Amino acid sequence: MTLRGGAHLGPYEILNPLGAGGMGEVYRAHDTRLGRDVAIKLLPAEVAGDAERLARFRREAHLLASLNHPHIAAVYGLEELDGKLLLVLELVEGEDLAERLKRGAIPVDEALDIAKQIAEALEEAHEKGIVHRDLKPANIKLTPEGKAKVLDFGLAKAYAGDQAANASDESHSRTMTRAGSELGVILGTAAYMSPEQARGKPLDKRADIWAFGVVLFEMLTGKRLFHGETTSDTLAAVLKTDPDWRLLPADTPPRTREMLRRCLTRDPRERLRDIGDARIEVASTAADGPEAPAGRARRRLVGAAIVGFLFGAATIAATLRWVSRPTAGPVNPVTRLSIPLPPAVPLQLDWWPGMGLVISPDASRIVYVGPIGGDTLHERRLNERTFTSIPGTEAAQQPFFSPDGEWLAFFTANGFLKKVPVRGGRPQTLVSNLPGAGWSHGSWSDRGEIVFDTFNAGLRIIGPDGGTPRALTNPPKERHWTPEVLPGSRAVLFTASTGESLRIDAIAFDGSAQRTLLANASRARYLASGHLLFMRDGGLMIAPFDASAVEVTGPVASVPVDVVVDLVNASAPIPQLAVARNGTLVYALPADDDKPQESTLTWVDRAGKELETFTLPFDLPFFQLSPDGESLVVAGRAGSVVRTGIFDLKRKTLTGLFEFKDDFPSMPIWRPDGREIVFSRRTAVEAELWSQPVDGHAQPQRLWKTPASYIGPGGFSPDGRTLILMATDLRTAEGHLRLLDLTAHNAPVERPWFPTPATEWTPNLSPDGRWLAYTSMESGRSEVYVRRFPDGGAKSKVSVAGGGFPQWSPDGRELFFPAQPTTATTKMMAVDVRTTPSLVLGTPRVLFTRRFVPGDLGQTWTISRDGNRFLLLHGDISVARSGELMVVQNWFEELKRLAPSAR
16 A cells, blocks of 8 residues: 555545555545545556546446446546546445345345345446446445445456457466556456456457356355356356356245256356346336245156146137237246256257147147157146157157147148148148158248248248148348248248348238338247247347237347257257247256266277277267378367367377367368368358368468358368368258369369259269269169269279168278167178279178267268278267256247237
8 A cells, every 4th residue: 555544635534545456545534625535546657647548437437427327436537636536436434245145145135235236236337338347246335234345347448458458377266367558458357357357358248247247146155156276267167167056055936946046157149138137127026025945856756747737728818818918917036947848858959940839829738859869759738747758759859839739730841741640640741741841840820821041041831631742931141931820820030141141130921011020030939928029130129019010019128038949050049938828838947067068988899899989078079080190170069059079098188279160060181191180161141161280380371262151171182182062052952972182273173963953962982083972862762872082983882771881991892870769779881892994883881880879971980990990980970969948938028028019
């Protein structure tokens, strides 16, 4: 401290020191002009001596002084007195929250009251464009009157500017500073930093939402959420350690738990969108009172016992309320019930994007899609206790109910749209031979017509008994998908995407009057409450909506629901939730272990006997064995980010190479010399091919680009001069093999390999470079073929009863491929091959039968260099999963508070 009690700085008499931080020293002082005590912050000399920094600080301090809120400590002014720079602040009496937490956790009702006041303060600041950047218990004062006051709003930005205030440095443990030319710049406190702040990325208000969640967690548990022996350890915990939700008190309300999960999501795009939503949740929960001490675990057991009675009575009552639709009456209580899914059949999304969860219009039954390998629809009536599978719905995707609830329609991965009566009976085919039907979505109109999207980008309409679809839209340069028919069949809402933008459009049933309703939005769902539910920037949103006029009638609000989303469409994820006409909401809760999923790989011998097992920190990795057989190049996805690395098979270590944003991880392949890998990535308008040295000493270099929607490198010729590509148009689902000449003088030259009308993929070249094995759909199902390379020529069919993803043995004398999986296990097939004087193929035989992932757009199994071992990827292909559903009755009451409608 440099000032003593009794000293004067202009009109301010120093009374006593209060503390010191990265921004300078803080004193209690008396303002002799106004006769009040204040807090003054004495700023370091380098700020006063830096004209640019001083000008910036003055501008920001002026903005901060505009904050006038009962839960924000006011900024009175910025003054230069006696050669010193002073920030004059409101003096807040009482202990700070950090001191209070030293005595242990705060009771739930008291913690929620404090959290509500903090949220109100943050909301006031955010509405004026001010982000705190350093929210922590030490910056929250608790006054003797029981009020919370937030201190030091926005001063990190005021002091350091955007760039410095967003940076991170591990050299300080409290409010952190940078050394050297930026000495004293506030960066935030490690334990309360958001992950993006810890990484030094640009910040916005979502950083405060993260810190709010951390502070509330600490109030409820009395324990710091992220901690370590050093600042580096703490930052590592922020970036990698997941909250232990078991630490929350048993009487923590379910809504508070859900809100905390939304606040503490590492990806800011998936985080709660606005602190006002947290304020609403906390206020509503506090008004309802904390949950009974039984807690969530007991709710599950009790819920299983009483669900039949509760929903039997409540569903009938809710349905009658919907039929009668009284114009006025008491507010219906919002009730929540957790439904655990069978452990063997979780709700699990795979590479087929879409909605795997629906509820009948009368809220009497829930249907969801089970995991891959047994994609069957599972149903539970809400007055029963168990889920049962629906016969005949194997390979089902994207189910949807008829308006009367008597029929359930669904798509299948092999090109069908079907319907099945909910009271029992065999499925009926409505449409067949739909390309990419596993990606389609449908909506059933009141007059019986079904509107569905197709993989070639247009919307189609069929009658209730099927027939030839008629076109509703035929967009030339964009995709139309996720249709939603409005009540009365007045119009169809749908998502329109160009690769660069998303919007929600409406169109009449005759194809006229198409217009845009919402920009930067997707996946519209009309609710009987008079609202439109949709996605925007990865978050769930709501807006009042007039179905008669087909227009949004009020402001958009964020919906605080912690729901599993389909991340295959990273730019437009689809939430796994459904809403019945009477306001019953059902949604899938993320798995409690919401951690990056590890994948298990196993070496087996030619008989399928397990030899060695290890894990990779990837979800559904694609991998290829190096030319020397010592390592794997691996690519996998974490959310919307693709990560690639080299895995040493002996040392079991992973060396990361790079990561980039993309929906689909590309299959990385080795160049023949083993010094580089080649991979592809997509932009909004094209696909690109890149190369990367495996030693990591050089940056990736772009080799080539093409307008194709997706390209995947399939292999090199032995001399490394030609690259075989899979080129797929994701609008039409058509894929063909192409050759890229890498020896061209100016740029690589691409040409078709052997043009056919069939979709072809997963090429694999024989070791001598003379024969190319590949997968084709020309027979109507996936089969393996061989042609001469590079000239093409007559083809030879290798598989007999379906197969794909072929690979040659290292000596070229055998071809291996997985048979088409029909159960949870897959057969590995082998075919003897003789290539001289002509190609002769043996009869396919089964080597072994095991549970493994047979392949996808990339390689998920490989063969050792001696040809005697197979490396297999185990588990289901999934990117999102849930073992628990949450049912919310009278959810419309909450929507009225979020976004009032005309109803």
